[in-house]
Amino acid sequence: MDAADRPHHTFAVGSTARDNSTGREARPLVEAQDRFVAAWGQMGSVWGISRTMAEVHALLYITGEPMCTDDVMERLRISRGNASMSLRALVDWGIVARANKRGDRKEYFRAEQDVWTMARAIVRQRIKREIDPMLAGLYEIRDMTRPDAKPARRTDRDPVAEHHRRLDALVDLTITLQRASQMFVSSKGSGLRAAASMLGSAVFDQPSKGASTTRSGPRARSEPGGENP
Amino acid sequence: MDAADRPHHTFAVGSTARDNSTGREARPLVEAQDRFVAAWGQMGSVWGISRTMAEVHALLYITGEPMCTDDVMERLRISRGNASMSLRALVDWGIVARANKRGDRKEYFRAEQDVWTMARAIVRQRIKREIDPMLAGLYEIRDMTRPDAKPARRTDRDPVAEHHRRLDALVDLTITLQRASQMFVSSKGSGLRAAASMLGSAVFDQPSKGASTTRSGPRARSEPGGENP
DNA sequence: TTGAACTTTCAGAATAAATTGAAACACGCA
DNA sequence: TGCGTGTTTCAATTTATTCTGAAAGTTCAA
Numbered sequence: 001m002d003a004a005d006r007p008h009h010t011f012a013v014g015s016t017a018r019d020n021s022t023g024r025e026a027r028p029l030v031e032a033q034d035r036f037v038a039a040w041g042q043m044g045s046v047w048g049i050s051r052t053m054a055e056v057h058a059l060l061y062i063t064g065e066p067m068c069t070d071d072v073m074e075r076l077r078i079s080r081g082n083a084s085m086s087l088r089a090l091v092d093w094g095i096v097a098r099a100n101k102r103g104d105r106k107e108y109f110r111a112e113q114d115v116w117t118m119a120r121a122i123v124r125q126r127i128k129r130e131i132d133p134m135l136a137g138l139y140e141i142r143d144m145t146r147p148d149a150k151p152a153r154r155t156d157r158d159p160v161a162e163h164h165r166r167l168d169a170l171v172d173l174t175i176t177l178q179r180a181s182q183m184f185v186s187s188k189g190s191g192l193r194a195a196a197s198m199l200g201s202a203v204f205d206q207p208s209k210g211a212s213t214t215r216s217g218p219r220a221r222s223e224p225g226g227e228n229p
Numbered sequence: 230m231d232a233a234d235r236p237h238h239t240f241a242v243g244s245t246a247r248d249n250s251t252g253r254e255a256r257p258l259v260e261a262q263d264r265f266v267a268a269w270g271q272m273g274s275v276w277g278i279s280r281t282m283a284e285v286h287a288l289l290y291i292t293g294e295p296m297c298t299d300d301v302m303e304r305l306r307i308s309r310g311n312a313s314m315s316l317r318a319l320v321d322w323g324i325v326a327r328a329n330k331r332g333d334r335k336e337y338f339r340a341e342q343d344v345w346t347m348a349r350a351i352v353r354q355r356i357k358r359e360i361d362p363m364l365a366g367l368y369e370i371r372d373m374t375r376p377d378a379k380p381a382r383r384t385d386r387d388p389v390a391e392h393h394r395r396l397d398a399l400v401d402l403t404i405t406l407q408r409a410s411q412m413f414v415s416s417k418g419s420g421l422r423a424a425a426s427m428l429g430s431a432v433f434d435q436p437s438k439g440a441s442t443t444r445s446g447p448r449a450r451s452e453p454g455g456e457n458p
Numbered sequence: 459t460t461g462a463a464c465t466t467t468c469a470g471a472a473t474a475a476a477t478t479g480a481a482a483c484a485c486g487c488a
Numbered sequence: 489t490g491c492g493t494g495t496t497t498c499a500a501t502t503t504a505t506t507c508t509g510a511a512a513g514t515t516c517a518a
Contacts, residue, residue, distance in 0.1 A: 028373060028374050029374055029388055029389055029392060031373065032370055032371075032373040032374050032392065033392070035369075035370045035373060036370050036396070039363070039366045039367075039370065043359070043363055045277075046277045046358075046359055047276070047277060047359075048274075048275045048276065048277060050475080050476065050477095051476085052476075052477080061395065062392065062395055062396075064391060064395065068494090069494080069495075070494095078477080078478090079477060079478045079479065080478085080479075080480095080495085080496095081477075081478060081479065081480090081496080081497075081498085082476080082477055082478070084495060084496060084497090085477095085496085085497090088495095088496085105485090105486080105493065105494070106493085106494065107494080107495080113395075114398075115398045115399055115401070115402045116402065119402060129275075130272070130275055130276075134268070134272055137268045138268075141261055141264050141265050141268065142261075144257060144260065144261040144264060145257050145258055145261050159258055160258055162293060163258060163261065163262070163291065166290065166291055166293065166342075167265070167291075169343075169344045170344055172344070173344045173345065173348060190401075190405070279505080279506065279507095280506085281506075281507080297464095298464085298465075299464095307507075307508090308507060308508045308509060309465085309466090309508085309509075309510095310466080310467075310468085310507070310508060310509065310510095311506080311507055311508070313465060313466060313467085314466085314467090314507090317465095317466085334463065334464070334515085334516080335463085335464070335465095336464080336465080
């Protein structure tokens, strides 16, 4: 189940085999581009953005050319509305920029070409859209039950206390993830790689007992582990 | 639009307010649990697993109790089939374990209670299901076009060369992500946090100018086992 | 081997999400 | 102002995903 899934994309190439400095390699190149577009689209649907939006991004990235709405519509065979929405969303995410060609009133769009900059923009958005709200939710839920003034009849097996402990553990995990991500976002160059190669395989780990539950305070930093696929 | 979305879950509590050592705090506790279940379910759909699967996991985690299929069905008001599938998937992911109660033929399930262990299991699966296949795909696509023996008429503006450069940059990013994730997976304790606090804020980044694109050769260690989600 | 107690499967139904296309909307210019 | 060009919106529709529930499958004790 790869590219064979959406035949209309995979082969939508035909007429689009446009001019290349050397006309020669054109067809295979375009086919490879389409394959990439399809693959990236799949990936997109796995990480929660619409398949089309990911495809539009893939197209802009892999060709490197600024394109206007019509170019995208034609190449991807999608409707004007869809193309417009997807482009706008990509601009919102900060991985595609508007660009104007002089003497042409149309708006063109070009994808960020540096993959690390792109990755940072994506992580930034995910912090904002996923991590932050999750954290807010966890706090709110935790506060639905009072820690219960009296430390429970018998100290053992207090369900509410355990419930709080579990939420706190999750809060702790989430905060760490948030900080690590923020650090990556504010890094320069290929931040993650530098960080990763620094840590010998040995450095990881530490006991880690009592989770920190308190809302703020400077702490961890590192790579977005498996965070943002 | 928070919990108000799915009224049937948010209020499915009624009869379920079961015995707690102290019957007192029961209702608020159960409500907080349901709220957590709903929140975690939302999150799940963002990261590509089904809402129900995430809800089942949330329930098992937040109660800390081993539960059988019927318990889950009743509490979440879902069908037997759905409960069964979700539980199995969670076991596959390695974040829920089967457990048996003596003198009871039913199968019980309990969620991993250590959040870091849980996070590692999740990252492990995502490497396998998302990163590895993506990497395999990128290599395959890159190989669709030959690097073109002759170094191009004019050295500048060779579309195929640029195409390769872009794919290589992505490969590089993906491999780094893969390695960082693998490192997290094989860490102990609260790996990420420990690692994070090690690196001063300064270490990040490195010039990384012309994108270290030359990766080529080594096929990385993906597991193109052909299988995907 | 039989059958009660559980679990898994899967076709169809229900639900959710993405897409289209045409109308409404901006903008700059003669 | 009125017009041509280009962009955005959104109700209706199409497509994809998830859920149900009953039937089929397992397992084990007797």
